[in-house]
Amino acid sequence: MSEIALHLDSVSKDFGRIIALRGINLDVQPGEFVSILGRNGAGKTTLLNIISGISTPSEGEVLLFGTDPAASSNKSKLAVISHEMFLYSNLTAVENLEYYTQMYRVEGMEDKISSVLETVELTHRRFDLVSTFSRGMMQRLTIARALLHDPQFLLLDEPFTGLDQHAIAMLTTILKGQKAQGRTILLTTHDLHIANDLSDRFVVIDKHRVVYDAAVGALGVDELRSRFFSAEGAQS
Amino acid sequence: MLKPSLAIVQKDLRMEFRSKESILAMWIFSLLIFVIFNFTFEVSRLVMLEIAPGLLWVAFIFSGMFGLNHSFAVERENGNLRSMALMPVTGGSIYLGKFLSVTIIMLLFETLIFPIFVIFYDLQLTATLFLLIPVILAGTIGFTSLGTILSAVSVHTRNQQILLSLLLWPLVSPIIIWSVNLTSMVLAGEILTNFLPLLIRIIAFDVIFFTISFMLFDYILED
Numbered sequence: 001m002s003e004i005a006l007h008l009d010s011v012s013k014d015f016g017r018i019i020a021l022r023g024i025n026l027d028v029q030p031g032e033f034v035s036i037l038g039r040n041g042a043g044k045t046t047l048l049n050i051i052s053g054i055s056t057p058s059e060g061e062v063l064l065f066g067t068d069p070a071a072s073s074n075k076s077k078l079a080v081i082s083h084e085m086f087l088y089s090n091l092t093a094v095e096n097l098e099y100y101t102q103m104y105r106v107e108g109m110e111d112k113i114s115s116v117l118e119t120v121e122l123t124h125r126r127f128d129l130v131s132t133f134s135r136g137m138m139q140r141l142t143i144a145r146a147l148l149h150d151p152q153f154l155l156l157d158e159p160f161t162g163l164d165q166h167a168i169a170m171l172t173t174i175l176k177g178q179k180a181q182g183r184t185i186l187l188t189t190h191d192l193h194i195a196n197d198l199s200d201r202f203v204v205i206d207k208h209r210v211v212y213d214a215a216v217g218a219l220g221v222d223e224l225r226s227r228f229f230s231a232e233g234a235q236s
Numbered sequence: 237m238l239k240p241s242l243a244i245v246q247k248d249l250r251m252e253f254r255s256k257e258s259i260l261a262m263w264i265f266s267l268l269i270f271v272i273f274n275f276t277f278e279v280s281r282l283v284m285l286e287i288a289p290g291l292l293w294v295a296f297i298f299s300g301m302f303g304l305n306h307s308f309a310v311e312r313e314n315g316n317l318r319s320m321a322l323m324p325v326t327g328g329s330i331y332l333g334k335f336l337s338v339t340i341i342m343l344l345f346e347t348l349i350f351p352i353f354v355i356f357y358d359l360q361l362t363a364t365l366f367l368l369i370p371v372i373l374a375g376t377i378g379f380t381s382l383g384t385i386l387s388a389v390s391v392h393t394r395n396q397q398i399l400l401s402l403l404l405w406p407l408v409s410p411i412i413i414w415s416v417n418l419t420s421m422v423l424a425g426e427i428l429t430n431f432l433p434l435l436i437r438i439i440a441f442d443v444i445f446f447t448i449s450f451m452l453f454d455y456i457l458e459d
């Protein structure tokens with residue numbers, strides 16, 4: 001019996017008078033790859049913060065693997081990649097990763113670290129301080145860091161933003177590999193083509209509500225764009 | 237429980253020793269305090285001994301504030317404190333880790349400052365001077381146990397340093413005042429009967445502050 005990976009029931013979130021999310025219902029099955037699309041300010045980041053347990057909903061219920069997202073059993077299953085790098089610039093790449101393996105109690109630290117560094121092609125810079133890295137390299141190290149503890153559930157908030165073509169291809173390959181291993185992935189992005197290429201399902205959030213939720217292929221990329229992301233779409 | 241705390245201490249000390257600037261800055265700052273008070277005010281040795289304990293603690297507290305700010309600025313950078321909230325570790329072990337690293341760094345500052353103090357105020361190194369060790373330890377731990385949790389509270393606010401000072405000073409000042417009193421007794425070589433009760437009172441506050449902060453830290457991390 002495979003328990004449901006994520007269950008959101010009428011989740012709303014306000015920041016004082018600011019509305020961030022309204023009545024979100026969302027179920028995600030284990031191994032599913034879901035892309036969340038929406039304009040700036042739609043509430044995507046807020047949704048991810050609620051799923052990761054960093055933020056609590058104002059109303060509604062969230063269950064991650066059947067329990068509270070902030071439960072300690074969930075934390076070791078989860079990886080978050082956001083615009084915040086979660087890196088110490090005054091440590092080297094390896095020192096950052098060592099710190100993470102200790103905090104996540106990862107077995108076989110050294111092998112694990114060299115393997116993730118290999119994956120993101122940073123092996124040659126492993127003993128350099130992160131402060132000497134370019135932004136793209138920091139993003140790659142962030143991806144390496146997120147993979148260290150073999151997370152069951154990946155939450156990625158616009159992970160492609162700011163990456164060059166090569167790094168986009170690298171991350172695409174990594175995510176396909178993660179999916180092949182049965183990991184559950186939830187991703188927000190502006191890039192409909194990448195989302196179309198990677199995911200099983202599209203969820204569109206507009207004005208803090210889910211306005212579309214269907215398997216990839218139900219609507220073509222152009223159709224989605226004209227319905228939800230064109231100038232006219234904004235009016236309707 | 238202890239392993240993640242030690243991982244935090246290890247990374248903090250690594251970074252601190254890599255950028256020696258903060259240690260150097262603190263040392264020069266303390267030197268300045270002592271120089272200014274030693275040469276600007278022509279006071280008798282008796283008066284000097286009256287104010288010296290206060291000056292010593294001013295130097296300690298400023299170095300402590302500096303250390304706290306630095307330690308939490310590093311956590312604010314790149315969202316690292318939020319990253320800690322996502323890790324499978326308890327708030328208590330994060331608190332313990334930050335508390336230990338801040339305390340170790342502050343004690344290190346104090347060890348570097350104290351010799352300058354001894355030279356400037358021409359103190360005789362007598363056996364009673366060793367009584368300063370428990371006093372400094374207790375006073376420092378009181379400051380860092382509170383300072384660690386309050387820094388975490390204020391780290392995501394805009395006027396971080398102001399908020400930290402506003403929260404920290406009222407709570408920590410009794411401990412500092414008692415520590416100054418005890419230091420005066422030791423420097424004057426007059427250990428009064430209330431020395432031990434006062435020291436125990438500081439230690440009791442340390443234990444209370446530490447325990448409460450340890451238990452509350454989980455709530456600090458979620459916002």
Ligand SMILES: Nc1ncnc2c1ncn2[C@@H]1O[C@H](COP(=O)(O)OP(=O)(O)O)[C@@H](O)[C@H]1O
Binds near residue numbers: 038047
């Ligand atoms: N911490 C916060 N305090 C106040 N308002 C917030 C906060 N976080 C998000 N918001 C508001 O909630 C809404 C949704 O934001 P967000 O989830 O970041 O959108 P998205 O990621 O889709 O661009 C926005 O109006 C934003 O200004």
Ligand SMILES: [Mg+2]
Binds near residue numbers: 044045046157
């Ligand atoms: Mg966002």
